[in-house]
Amino acid sequence: MCGVCVSSQSNVLNSIVGETVTLPAAVKDTGFLLKAGSGIATVVSHSCQITNYSYSARLRWDPSSGLFSLRGLRTEDSGDYTVQDSGANLKTFHLDVWDPVSRPQVSSRSRVKPSCSVLCSVENGRELTLSWHREGQILSYNSSSNLSTPLSLPLEIEENSAPYSCVAENPARKEIFLVNPEEYCYESVWKPHIKTSAAQGGRSCSLQCSVQNGRELTLSWRTEGETLSHTRDPNLSTLSLTLEIEASNSTYTCVATNPVSEERTAFLPTQVCGQEGHCSHDAVLYVMFVLRLVEFALVTLAVFLLLRLHRQGRILAVHSPRRRSCETVTEL
Template sequence: MGWLHPNIGLLTAKLDRAKFPLRYCKPLVNPLQEGIKNHFGLMSQDPELVAAAILLPKFKCTWSTDDVTIRMRLCFAVSQTGEERLKQVTGEFITFPIPRKEGGTLVYNTKNIAVVVKGNMDIYQDSFKDRIHWDQETGLFTIRDLKTNDSGIYKVDGRNGIHSSYQLTVYEPVSSPILTSAGNESCSVECSVKNDRDVTLSWYRGEEILNRTSSSNLSINLFLPLDEEVKDRDIYRCEAANPVTKENLTFQFPQFCKGTDFDSERTRQLGIFALICILIAIIGLVAIYLKTRQREIKDPSNQDVSLYAEVNCSRSRNNQEVQSSILELDRLSKNTERKTVYDQLQLRHMSSGVINIA
């Protein structure tokens, strides 16, 4: 039975003249404390009027000839009963949207943390030192380098008693999800992520969501299996998200479902590469050994040589031949390493008087 605007409210109520005397239509002194009952009598039973009186501190009344019409046209700043919700990630900044160009107070969980008077700002909480900024041109308060413990209720109070409230929640960036597979014929794939506040874990096929999970237990990891038969041509996506950040992993069957996860696949490739290197090294060593062995077989200087010579000696006419044979043996002995010469001497009686030495 009425209409309300967030900044300028208009409430119209048609009442019986007898139930609503003109004397009750007067400005409210402090509707937040005294309430509508002290000013409107019987009309306090109307829930819309009660809500309007709590939100709207000023009004005026006009009358029509047929019935009593109360029109409350209000120029006011709303004192909200609920807070506007703000969300941000750690390390970033937040700016409260309601300006206070003439100065004001920034309140955190009922404690004043910053006060601006005549363009000068004082900060009263050490945890916010060097992190709160008030822009003199725009009149906006900003908190920088946000931390998770900055979450809470903030109020920006103006010098005219008008204030706005905000519920700020600061989140850590969501962790990257991890994919694992069982490697069977149906390619059983599971996605997991570290749990945190308001984290959800979801499976998508293209843009179609397949399933989702979350948990209020922040000490555990979230696990979500892909509960359907994986098709070769479909692209699947595992998404970990909170209200301010998200991380994704995508895969297709041929590239992933081989019985390993991403890390073990890389480990397998490195193992194969190392095995190939070891085999090449072994083959090289064997080749070097065989080549060296073959060279030793072909090189006569590395073998023992035995020379056998038959020496015939005569007393007179064969002396020169004996000497030349001895010199030849001596020469061969010097030119050949590790050579052994065996001499076998035999004494025979010859009629001619010649001694044969063999």
């Protein structure tokens, strides 16, 4: 057959295990299909005869287009295929059958702004490359001949940036995982603040916990490992949660959490609640300050009065007339 070859053309075809490949060379009436010089199928008078029975269940010839298709590809199907038509035109194709590419997975390494970082990983394969892209630009890439070890590639991502793409590809296929920075970067939560106020009668307290809001922030009241209440609202600038409690020895904790951090503020009711008219810790401090100030003022006033009285006593002693002594004169 090579002796009657008029022209030849070599092409590379890449396909995936389990898929179907079509050889882009037509045999309309009469011709042959060979692999590595060995016959697979013959077309005579618009009729196809498969000569290699290992292909009988997978090889198809389309009479209307004249094209050969091989389905259910296996890695051993890789090799050189030759198609010759009745006009003695011969075309050769090199077929490479590759294993499927797994979809890469992205996990967080650090999710706290501003140094957010992620790790992209994928099951390794022959001639597999893993790379990071942004806006059409390759940022980094990695490949390894050790097929038993997953392929991985870290990346520091910028907040408020364009999306990143982690791409796993071999010569036949690529798989992409899209990363939006806002889904992987979070602000650290602020420490919640507790304000207290006395309920009527002074035997209970109303606690209000508040914190600066953030993305996916949850605020909750907890005691002894139990969550009493919680709230979240992305539309508020400040998140707050109120809790009514009785005077007790239990510690109540206000907890602010998001997916990357947590802050707590504890409150012990016996410190403030249950004291008539003094349910506010701030109020207690204020009253103590006022009492100290009054005490200082009274002491200062007393010292001033004593000094004044002492001074007035000395002045009176200086200006009073001296008493003359009486003497008896005896006339001789």
